[in-house]
Amino acid sequence: MKAKKNEEKLKKILIFIGVVISFLVLNLWQSGSLNQLNQIIKNPKLQAFTIILLAILIEGFPFILIGSLISGSIEVLVPEEKFKKIFPQGKFSSAIVGSFFGFLFPVCSCGEIPVSRRLIKKGIPTSAGISYLLATAIINPITLFSTYLAFSSFKMVLGRFLVAFICSVFIGILIAPKNKDEILKEYEDEDNHNENFSKIDEIFFHSENDFLIMGKYLIIGATLASLFSTFIPREVFLTIGRNKILSILSMQILSIILSLCSYADAFVANSFTYLPDMSKIIFMISGPMMSISLIIVYFAAFKEKFVKKLLISVFLTLFILGIFGSFIQG
């Protein structure tokens, strides 16, 4: 009943917004401002916003699609007992296996979310699912190699790998609940089986579902990321970065709002010349774990309470690891 009431309310709001917009358009048309539309379109801010938004989407959609396809295949083709055999049941050991799973399913940011959701649903230990979710965008051959290309220093590659590994295993153990239902959000027509479908059809059936849900959230996330990236100057963060502790914090925030692909962020991190190495490492880990576009997609796949817990613990763990690391480094 309540849902129905809410829906009615929403309907009224939407109609109201529609009326306001059409009134505005009519008004603009009458005053001749619409002729200036060409100039509004050419506005560099709008151009930059559009290009960055579409860039994130064009980059993300293929990975979401690949991720959805893998997820659909896991759902249909892999029997549940299989995964239970592969994964050790202990929290600690399964989290370690999970964090290296990226070598097996190397799907870049966005793509790993449907896959890890499905893996957890299929009954792998929750701690393994969480550490896979956090680690896979960093601990995979492509990302580590591109980090080497950007810095030509094994120290940075090792640093990125180690901190990401420690963080993902730690959080996998820390926040994993016993019951997978505490994590997974339920989708409405997920278990809607149709006998007429062949196995392949069923794979695509699940893939479409995953794609439409994650895709929607990716658009919202990309819109936010693009707004931030267009209007906030990077200099703000880089000047704060002169202080050791603040620089870790500001790099964390910058990585969240920039939403870069994990294959590319090493090159951007390298351009922050004056920052200590540890802040750069934290920048390259925080981004692939909790950038704004990912955060929004997390909410599509997992329960709200779990996502909040995940975000807070990742943020704090990285902050503490960052400070600890920068004192070791001197």
Next chain:
Amino acid sequence: MKIFKNKQFYKFLIVLLYTSFFLSISLTGNFKIFVKKFYFPYILLGFLILLFLLKTGIKKLKKFIEISVYDILSFCVFLFPLILFIIVRPNTLPTYTALKRGVHTEFLTHNVLKSLQEKIEEEGKYKKLTIKQLLSFLKSKPEQINGKDVVVEGMVYKENEKFMLIRFLITCCAADATPLGIEVEYKGMKEEPKDYEETHPIPKNIEFKEKEEFKNDDWVKVKGKVKIENDKIVIYAESIEKINQPIDPYLY
């Protein structure tokens, strides 16, 4: 019109619209405005998966699920980027982005050797170099470009009375684009000191176009001499002419 009340129809429509979007950016080559050229296989793969989803979508159409307001809302979310794409007709990342990101006049990545090995074409006495190549030389072999005649293409970007030439360097997509820039000076640009002719290696009798003629974001081709001043490259221009935007607007 029962079909317009079917949720499956809207799902199908979203997949259809995105399939055609991916098809159109691949066919027109427009995807190069957004992502790296070498990213094309991923776009193709995405397109193929979408095609299969389309096929499944048709099968699912037979089943009727009544649409709710929430479904219409998510349909609008999917429409939003596409409408933006059609109305704004994006061209290339504007130099406004350079302002927000800060222009790099030095090349920071250590991996410069590759761009030094690229073949360099010549146009008359001028060497055709990209801004990335120039900055790579600056980092590793500055003596090889100091005093050389070069021709460089890029976008005009004016900052604090400086006239700069800008190209964006891209690793994956436009979100990670780093603006690379070099300074350009030309005769008549600012008030000249009396000994301008002696200190600046510009040949006489070359007409420069009014500087007002060049606006930010204009694509130009600059011919001139390279001079390294305070570890930065300055090009003393002999001519600046407007050109069309290159097919690949970014550097990789």
